[in-house]
Amino acid sequence: MSGAGGVQTGQRGFLSRHHIAKTRFVPSAAIKIATVVCADERQAVGTATTRLQGAKTQLTNLQTEYAQASASQKPELLQEINEQEQVVASAQTQLDQAKQALAACLARNHPPVRRPPVVGQDR
Numbered sequence: 001m002s003g004a005g006g007v008q009t010g011q012r013g014f015l016s017r018h019h020i021a022k023t024r025f026v027p028s029a030a031i032k033i034a035t036v037v038c039a040d041e042r043q044a045v046g047t048a049t050t051r052l053q054g055a056k057t058q059l060t061n062l063q064t065e066y067a068q069a070s071a072s073q074k075p076e077l078l079q080e081i082n083e084q085e086q087v088v089a090s091a092q093t094q095l096d097q098a099k100q101a102l103a104a105c106l107a108r109n110h111p112p113v114r115r116p117p118v119v120g121q122d123r
Contacts, residue, residue, distance in 0.1 A: 038105035
């Protein structure tokens with residue numbers, strides 16, 4: 001059976017010309033774009049954390065080496081331990097500063113929510 005315009009109707013698998021004209025294609029995928037708030041500050045905290053962990057690991061390794069070292073090796077290892085302790089302290093300071101910068105950024109971009117007072121309640 002042929003309908004207008006040569007489109008077959010009445011058979012399974014074919015649509016009428018009217019139905020085809022009404023069919024719309026809607027994309028099923030949505031693109032989501034998310035903005036990461038304080039991305040640089042978050043990255044700085046991550047970098048400082050990694051740096052501190054590495055410094056602490058090196059210090060632990062030096063301390064282990066010191067414990068197993070001969071008497072002649074100990075003075076040099078003790079100097080390396082003291083230097084590494086300074087590296088750890090510096091890395092901790094950098095991490096603390098990075099965390100403070102992140103907290104300040106988050107406070108600027110996400111101010112605390114103020115709840116309106118409940119009517120009828122005394123303070």
